Amino acid sequence: MAEALLPGLPDEIVIWEILVRLPPKSLLRCRAVCRAWRRTTSTRAFLLAHHGRQPSLPVVCGFDGYNQSILAFDHRAAADAWLRPVARLDGERFFCLQASCDGLLVFSATTAAWRPCLAVCNPATRQSALLRHPRDASLFGVLGMYLHRPSGEYRLLLHRTSGRPAILGHDPLPERRTGCYVSALGSDQPPRYIGGPAAAASALGFYTPALVRDCLHWSPVGSCKVVTVFDTAAESFRQMRAPIAPTKLSIFQLDGKLGIYSNDNATKAVDVWVLPNYEGEVWEHKYRVELPAAEIRGQFGGRGGRLNVSVVSAGDAVLLLLICGQWLFYVDVDGVLVDSFSCDGQKLYACGLALKQTLVPHAFFTALEDYTVNASPFI
């Protein structure tokens, strides 16, 4: 008869009620305890349940002039530990974080031969690989990443920015239409054209969408005052009403619902709306947060510099992250400066993306080029 995982408790409880609660780092250490622990924490079912329990943490990127850092913001962690590094990536070939979904991060990168491409990595498993398509990533912008439930594939929504031919003949696509394309991670097929709002698509690329109810939502862009919605199962676009406001708006996800905030750097207050009833499309003004500007400027010596405001959600709480240079300020909805963080030598960016760590070893990694584990780009 097999040894019990924890003498005194049935395996079912040890696996599904105890081990599954551990954060990824602790869980990986537990695999080194004994073989049975390693075996039971490596099954797909376990890893999916474990991933399901992970919090979705707002991501902050740092750039020190050469290398990229990915930091995760956990407001429930102890003071001084709420912004913690997740991974550092070699900046020589990995550039900008483009999309995130379920613990996977997609970056713009280059191959060893300096061809622009996209790369996918999982900071918890330290797996990384270059995507085969699009062959010339400089032609495309990444609008978002999603799990396409009908097929179970992770897919990228791309928009083709120009009809020009690829550099050095890297684009075998006869298709050169501008507009939206869909590409599955790990696929051998070139991106598939799906049309979409071509005119708005390139503008959408500047904004991070919010994934709610299996649809990607972008805040209103330009003169258009609607929320653009992409249904990830049907892979089609539609529109939704947005709150009426004179300022630029940014969309975010809050506990499975949509939120929008005003993003005008000139004002000293941030307005936040939420959408409690998705079908009704009626936005409710929830908060008006007066930013503690004086306190903030006092903290970093009154040096100038634009303060970038981003509203993020952590669980069901709304927080504001204010970034200027290497400084990050964490403000709550009452306008109180809760804490501040300075990352020496790095310039910080709140990219509006979230990371829900996963130890699930996705199959597509091994099928891709330049597949590495525990190696570059992770440093």
Add this chain to the structure above:
Amino acid sequence: MDSTADPKGKRPLYQEDGLAYARAAAAAASATAAAAPDEEEAKPKPKPSSSSEEAKPEPEAEDQAEMPPLVLVAEDGVEVSISRRAARMSHMLRLLMEDSCADGPIPAPNVHSDILDLVVQYCEKHGPYYDPEASERARNPFPPFPVELTPTVSSIKPVTYVDPDPHGLKDWDKDFISLDNSTLFEVILAANYLNIEDLLDLGTTTVADMMRGKKPEEIREIFEIENDYTPEQEAELRKENAWAFED
């Protein structure tokens, strides 16, 4: 099978076998108790017959408070009583009460009376503030849409909203759960058998916290687990996930 089948990663708490066994045993025990002259008051059953002598229908909470406590029988035969309000915390006992199978002694096999005392202590402490609806939602994270939000169930709250703990339950829990490992495990088993979600969460989280941040050798020592890796295998494993073993 898609990955959203169990999005919260939680296993179902409700265990068919345990409940059926408890029902059957309770029914058998009730039958023997009824045969003997008993002290039970003739309290109206939840499904009243049209009797004009009965008291006016009272709200359920009051009904429960007035009804006699349940009697649990530990494996060593010792009887432990638990008020009905506290018993609500156990999903199994709640179902037995709803089915009116809870009037006689309820067996709790494999649970020693000392452990049962602890479990009842927990339930009596938390019972008055327990809201069955709250945990239902946790077990069913995707209610059908559209969700109608009334202000009381709105989940959007500012980050400075501190979860009210006016009854000092968190501190009480911390003291309560500082037990030696074997007692802690027994409490977890009892909470599992009786389907007391909050106590199960408290116990298992405590065990998980003992593992968090520790090195593998420390975990082995705390839980008395044998290392069946060869040194080479262990080194290989540590290299594979090197970042996790750094401090």
